[in-house]
Amino acid sequence: MTTDTSPEPTEPTEPPEPTEDTEPPEDAAPHTDGRDGRDSRDGRDSRDRDGLDARLVVDRGTFRLDLRLSAAPGEVLALLGPNGAGKTTALRALAGLTPLTAGALRLDGTALEEPERRLRVPPEDRPVGVVFQDYLLFPHLTALDNVAFGPRCQGVPKAAARAQAADWLDRMGLADRAGAKPRALSGGQAQRVALARALATRPRLLLLDEPLAALDARTRLEVRAGLRRHLADFQAVAVLVTHDPLDAMVLADRLVVVEEGRIVQEGAPADISRRPRTDYIASLVGLNLYQGRADGHTVRLDGGATITITEDLTGPVFVAFPPAAVTLHPDRPDSSARNLWRLEVAGMESHGDQIRVDLTGELPLLADLTTAAVAELALHPGRTVWATLKATQTHAYPA
Numbered sequence: 398m399t400t401d402t403s404p405e406p407t408e409p410t411e412p413p414e415p416t417e418d419t420e421p422p423e424d425a426a427p428h429t430d431g432r433d434g435r436d437s438r439d440g441r442d443s444r445d446r447d448g449l450d451a452r453l454v455v456d457r458g459t460f461r462l463d464l465r466l467s468a469a470p471g472e473v474l475a476l477l478g479p480n481g482a483g484k485t486t487a488l489r490a491l492a493g494l495t496p497l498t499a500g501a502l503r504l505d506g507t508a509l510e511e512p513e514r515r516l517r518v519p520p521e522d523r524p525v526g527v528v529f530q531d532y533l534l535f536p537h538l539t540a541l542d543n544v545a546f547g548p549r550c551q552g553v554p555k556a557a558a559r560a561q562a563a564d565w566l567d568r569m570g571l572a573d574r575a576g577a578k579p580r581a582l583s584g585g586q587a588q589r590v591a592l593a594r595a596l597a598t599r600p601r602l603l604l605l606d607e608p609l610a611a612l613d614a615r616t617r618l619e620v621r622a623g624l625r626r627h628l629a630d631f632q633a634v635a636v637l638v639t640h641d642p643l644d645a646m647v648l649a650d651r652l653v654v655v656e657e658g659r660i661v662q663e664g665a666p667a668d669i670s671r672r673p674r675t676d677y678i679a680s681l682v683g684l685n686l687y688q689g690r691a692d693g694h695t696v697r698l699d700g701g702a703t704i705t706i707t708e709d710l711t712g713p714v715f716v717a718f719p720p721a722a723v724t725l726h727p728d729r730p731d732s733s734a735r736n737l738w739r740l741e742v743a744g745m746e747s748h749g750d751q752i753r754v755d756l757t758g759e760l761p762l763l764a765d766l767t768t769a770a771v772a773e774l775a776l777h778p779g780r781t782v783w784a785t786l787k788a789t790q791t792h793a794y795p796a
């Protein structure tokens with residue numbers, strides 16, 4: 398997701414430009430929570446279910462986002478996708494920072510936006526909390542006042558807002574940092590203050606934009622675990638946007654994979670990693686993925702290669718297998734393996750403590766080898782090798 402979270406000029410602004418005396422107006426409108434606020438009279442329909450129910454259509458030049466998103470209260474969705482897929486646009490549309498071109502956005506049965514009816518609740522009146530990638534804390538306010546800002550904007554008197562903020566900081570394990578200004582906070586602490594600030598408004602929809610991207614690897618591990626706990630306690634819908642499959646798998650109940658503005662796959666993390674349906678997802682979860690036609694235990698790919706599988710299937714299928722399941726041989730092996738292909742090394746790169754070898758030929762594939770195996774095989778780009786794969790290492794499923 399891009400770091401540009403600034404709204405277009407025509408749109409209402411998210412946290413106001415910090416100034417020395419940033420302070421919400423005393424007469425700030427009370428927040429409507431979508432159940433008993435003024436929105437509920439014109440938007441609520443008893444047939445509607447709680448949670449998020451949206452079709453987000455946004456045109457930006459030649460790009461069109463068109464996603465259907467729904468989630469029950471307590472559910473955490475992760476929007477995952479390559480650069481330019483439309484994740485930021487979707488998050489901004491949910492926050493009300495980018496208007497919908499068409500579709501509808503409903504939260505707990507209340508319509509927040511419906512272009513066809515010219516209905517659009519401004520962002521500041523939506524029960525939505527946002528944690529931005531770079532947190533956007535007010536630099537001149539203490540952690541406590543940053544968190545108290547939201548309740549103050551909702552009309553909570555100063556002392557009560559500060560008491561609520563202190564309570565949130567306490568829950569985040571930051572009671573002793575309440576008086577610190579953002580520049581004195583570590584990355585992990587700033588992330589927790591930003592989360593507390595979003596939660597302090599008691600949102601019915603929590604949006605998190607690459608919540609861990611600004612952190613170094615070690616802090617990330619710690620903060621990821623903390624965030625997971627807070628999201629598990631959160632009773633409303635949370636939507637996070639990330640590039641990082643690990644963040645998505647750890648934090649979300651359901652992944653929504655977006656490519657070119659559309660959902661290409663959604664489901665529980667385990668299902669998606671077991672049954673990827675696009676090359677992007679397969680590479681994300683580290684699998685070789687092919688599409689072909691099955692006839693019993695044989696799958697014939699479009700390019701002519703065949704793969705032997707253990708499942709008994711008929712018709713269009715996907716076949717996936719991990720790079721670590723591939724064995725390479727310098728010469729044609731005297732092997733009983735049905736899956737045997739003559740391939741050429743196209744490239745190699747480190748992958749954790751293994752070397753990932755990119756092979757082209759009859760069945761282009763990735764193979765993970767130890768450094769010792771790469772040395773023993775004297776692998777180098779252009780080298781011809783034979784690859785074997787046991788049928789039991791493949792996983793085939795209907796396309």
Ligand SMILES: Nc1ncnc2c1ncn2[C@@H]1O[C@H](COP(=O)(O)OP(=O)(O)OP(=O)(O)O)[C@@H](O)[C@H]1O
Nearest residue numbers: 398399457458460479480481482483484485486487
């Ligand atoms: N203000 C804009 N005007 C026109 N097109 C835009 C604008 N902002 C984004 N786009 C286009 O919309 C598409 C989706 O962009 P978006 O930032 O939502 O993707 P993303 O999935 O968040 O990508 P990344 O992970 O790189 O941030 C891209 O093709 C982008 O070029």
